[in-house]
Amino acid sequence: MNILFYLLSALxxxxxxxxxxYFADWPGLARAALVVLGVVAAGGVLLLSEPGKAFVAFVRAAVAEVRKVVWPNRKxxxxxxxVVFAFVVTLAIFMWLVDKTLEWVLYGLLLGWK
Incomplete structure (x- = not known):
């Protein structure tokens, strides 16, 4: 049965x-509306198939879960x-210190470059 829905939506x-x-002499907006109408109609037919019904059920469950989320307030x-900004700054300073230390060890002590 799903194959019929797939074929109809493809058509x-x-x-x-x-x-x-076919309607090349029509204005571009009207021709684009034909394509949009075909896509919408094909999608509507696909939603009637079993996978389409499962997709609709999934979307409804996802929306219900989003409504359960407790969103943080402004504070x-x-x-x-x-906290994230402070962590990023701290990590940047730490990475800079590690880089400069490795530079001093490799170039200053081991290779003798200045």
Whole structure:
């Protein structure tokens, strides 16, 4: 049964594209509307298939999960941003110190370059 939905949606999509080229004398916006109409119709038919119904159920479950999320308020967001910024600055200073130490050991002590 799903194969019929797939074939019908492919035909609708192909019809929209064919209409774009068949009606070459129409304005570009009207021709683009034919393609969009074909894509929307093909998508609508695909949503009637079993995988399409499973996709709709997945989207509904995802939306329900997003509604359960407790989003941070402005104060919490600012605090988290400052913690991340402080960590990045600290890590940058640490990486700079490691780089300069390795540079001194390799070039200053081992190779004798100045």
């Amino acid at each position: 609708l999509l192909a019809g929209g594209i064919a209409g774009f080229y 919490e967001t600012t605090q988290a941003t400052l």
